[in-house]
Amino acid sequence: MTVPARRAVVIGASAGALEALSVLLPALPATFPLPIFVVVHVPADKPSVLADIFSAKCRLRAIEAEDKEPVEPGVIYFAPPDYHMLLEDKLTIALSNEEAVLFSRPSIDVTLESAADVWGDGLIGIILTGANQDGARGLKAIAQAGGTTIVQNPDTAYARAMPEAATALCPGAQVMTLADMSAYLWSISE
Template sequence: MRAAAIEAVVIGASAGAVQALLHILPGLPATMSVPILIVVHVPSDRSNALVTLYRDRCRLRVKEAEDKEVVADGTIYFAPSDYHLLVEAERSLALSSDEAVHHSRPAIDVLFETAADAYGPALAAIILTGANQDGADGLRAVAAAGGVAIVQDPATAQVPAMPAAALSACPTAHVMSIDDILSYLVGLAAR
């Protein structure tokens, strides 16, 4: 699986996301220059505590994505609660309060599809644990644009529905354990 040309990583997760990301994000080295954009399904009626949770545990900068912000290398961005996170053609971020997708805002599909348009084959997309089918269409869009599609092995996911749906939509995706996903991302930092 190629890593040399990857310029950005997008990750989508839902139920079980906190534990999965606690396994991955703190393990990323400070030398990682690739930006990581993450959508986790969080209730719209509360503030997103994910940035606070991961900021002190990670060597990379962790922040909530802001509208019209230029994507910066070596930064982990979380979509804010109740906003879709999009990547614009010039690789800046946009926030949208458009309709929910798969009952979710932020929606993984919205991030993945817009990032696929912006980065094409220079994008890696990862679907982690979750309880619905959000991200399946987006992962297929990433693969169709020539990007790297990765799915957490449903057998190892806390909630396997989302990875299983992603594999059904994108059967060419690489199936990996959470440890292998971390190793792949660390490999991006080593290139």
Template sequence: MTIEPEAVVIGASAGALEALSAILPALPAGFRMPVLVVVHVPPDRRSALAELFRAKCKLPVEEAEDKQPITGGTIYFAPPAYHLLVEVDRTVSLSSDEPVLFSRPSIDVLFETAADAYGPALIAIVLTGANQDGARGLKAVVEAGGTAVVQEPATAFASAMPEAAILMCPSANVMSLGAITQYLKEV
């Protein structure tokens, strides 16, 4: 029996704008799952990501707020300087705990907490980036029975993050951005 996916988490760093621009605007208006996104952004200034993608996407796009219920068909971006966590009651939690791998928000933190909340009903995607953030979190998703997807390193602006994710999760589905987009539209 296959488990119906209930949520998507995405992590990206260097080259994120280009990679996310290939995926998020392509999601159809009827896309039923929430999409939670962590991008490494400078902590000392406002992020324009939600604003930028709101103009491009068919789905509602928001910067996540503490204690906000997670709604299907909505894209949530982590705010600068806060970890984005998913609580087991499927609400968002923001934390100013220590950076992980020099990053806050951390992809690992989002993926690990989402794996606890959604288990096998989670799809986790690691995109372009120049460090190892996301690899440990992706492993937690796999261990919880979720689906691991990694951008083909050769197609990434920065290949370190996808390469680290594949090393830690050799069973991950490695795909081009176009294939990731198609996959999401079909699940």
């Protein structure tokens, strides 16, 4: 059996996200070849500073996604506050202000499900720390599309509800520490 080529990474996190992402994203090499889409539950009424924080910490370019923005390899796209981030195709991001999902907009599930439709078995889905079940359904969609599914070990998560919900709905997901995730992502960049 041949392993499908990896084409994109989608990461979802909530409570404890800044700390977890601060381990994972700065570890990536400047030559990382895939686009990375990050959805973090952020307050709708304030501007997000995530792109600025990670732009300073990472070797990759980190930006807040814009509607109809072209997807480029080696760029970290953060979902903006109060918008769902969807992938329309392999080339374009779409933002939506449709209803919140599990009280969240941006919703991790919405992004993961749209990415699974676009990239199928070429997608890597990662669920990190969080205090609700957002992301579990989206990770299952990635698994059903043949993609790679990874969940932060709940014992190492700031908030274990999100990784526990993801592994319950997607029992085939690989459970890893942040260090193991970094090593895995580094290995696919070579």
